[in-house]
Amino acid sequence: MLRLLSPAPGEVFLDGTAGAGGHAEEIARRIGPGGILVCADADPGMLVVASERLGAFPCVRLVHADYADFPKLRDATDGRPFDGMFLDLGISSLQLDDPSRGFSFREDGPLDMRRNPDDAVPSARDLLRRTTERELADIFYRFGEERFSRRIARAIVSLRRRDPIERTLQLAELVKRAIPRKAWPRDIHPATRVFQALRIAVNRELESLSAFLAAFAQHLAKEGRVAVISFHSLEDRLVKTAFRAQSAGEKAVLTVMTRKPVIPGAEETRINPRARSARLRAARRSEKEERECRE
Numbered sequence: 235m236l237r238l239l240s241p242a243p244g245e246v247f248l249d250g251t252a253g254a255g256g257h258a259e260e261i262a263r264r265i266g267p268g269g270i271l272v273c274a275d276a277d278p279g280m281l282v283v284a285s286e287r288l289g290a291f292p293c294v295r296l297v298h299a300d301y302a303d304f305p306k307l308r309d310a311t312d313g314r315p316f317d318g319m320f321l322d323l324g325i326s327s328l329q330l331d332d333p334s335r336g337f338s339f340r341e342d343g344p345l346d347m348r349r350n351p352d353d354a355v356p357s358a359r360d361l362l363r364r365t366t367e368r369e370l371a372d373i374f375y376r377f378g379e380e381r382f383s384r385r386i387a388r389a390i391v392s393l394r395r396r397d398p399i400e401r402t403l404q405l406a407e408l409v410k411r412a413i414p415r416k417a418w419p420r421d422i423h424p425a426t427r428v429f430q431a432l433r434i435a436v437n438r439e440l441e442s443l444s445a446f447l448a449a450f451a452q453h454l455a456k457e458g459r460v461a462v463i464s465f466h467s468l469e470d471r472l473v474k475t476a477f478r479a480q481s482a483g484e485k486a487v488l489t490v491m492t493r494k495p496v497i498p499g500a501e502e503t504r505i506n507p508r509a510r511s512a513r514l515r516a517a518r519r520s521e522k523e524e525r526e527c528r529e
Contacts, residue, residue: 235320236260238491238516239459244268245317246455250301250446251275253326255284261320262291269293272310276300276349276437280326302445304453315455323443324465324512325433337433339406339425345399347429347436358432362399367391377440377468378431386412386428405429430466443469447476451487454519459491461516470495470513477517491516 235257241247241264249258252273262271273288274297275281281296288294299306301321308314329335333343335351336358347358356364365373367387374383389412390399399405409425410418418424434440450460464470474495481488495513503510 235461235463235514236264238461238496238514239318239320241265241269241318246270246272246311246314248272248274248301248307248316248319250307250319251322252284252296253280253322254328255287257320257322258284258288258294259291261318262288262293265293267292270295270311270314272297272307272316274299274301274303274307277326277329278350278352280328283328300442302442302449304449308453315453315458317455317458319450319454319458319460321443321446321461322463323439323469324463333402336402337429339402339409339423339429342401342403345402345405345432347433349437356436358436359398359400361432361435362390362405363394373435374428374431376431377434378427379467380427380431382413382417388412402429434468440468440472443472447472451480451519456519458519459516460518461514463512463514465511465513470515473515477515481517481520486520488517489520491518 239261241261243264243266245265246269247261247265249261249271252258252275255273258271258273265271271291271293272295273281273284275284276299278298281298285296295310297306297310325337330337333341336343336346345357345359345362348355370387370390371383374380374386380386386409389408393399393408399408405428406423406425409428413424419426454460462473464473477488477490480486481490492515495515498509498512
């Protein structure tokens, strides 16, 4: 990631998914006190964690915002465009490991899944209670690519007539029962795709990513770079399509830097098994667009 983004002293960068601040720390070291690093996150709790790690870097500006909220992000740079942008679309391990957030099917907790717990938006529990069987099946199939989506949706509707579905382990066990045992995936928990789909739906993650991809190029400086790490095919497909579309034809504004997605090596996967599905794509703002802007 750092090789592709090549942060340099004095540059302006965006880490749109600050999380615990690990990536931001490496960028901050490279751009130095003369640069600006905008660290944004939709989860205010993650910004608190990041602030503890990044407090020693005067270049860091923490912003509670969605990564597609460019007016707010550009305000933090005093209007300067970005020399580099970075998104890590995976959920933070701190969020995943906190049962009270409701993201994990391995620990019991309330079915919340909102990145910002203070947002007045429906939680996963609310979706399971209010959404029709057909709509639930569509969510599981579209956002989770779950081939047993209809069976799972039917089981949810049947159970909620008797008991509300409010806990993570309650939902995980329901999904396990709904999927035939011989059809359980080998490498992941049977409820993985359903939990992924609910999280995406609750937080409107694909809408945010689509909005970012439609707008980011106009906020990049000359030769500005962008890198996105995605963790499932829906995200990766959006990134790949956007980069390709914006790098084609006479009005191309990007040059794609990764012909194929960069994937983690065996050693990285061994150290961090959650990285096994990561896909990194990068692009830079092209010189051609700069010439057209001056003409």
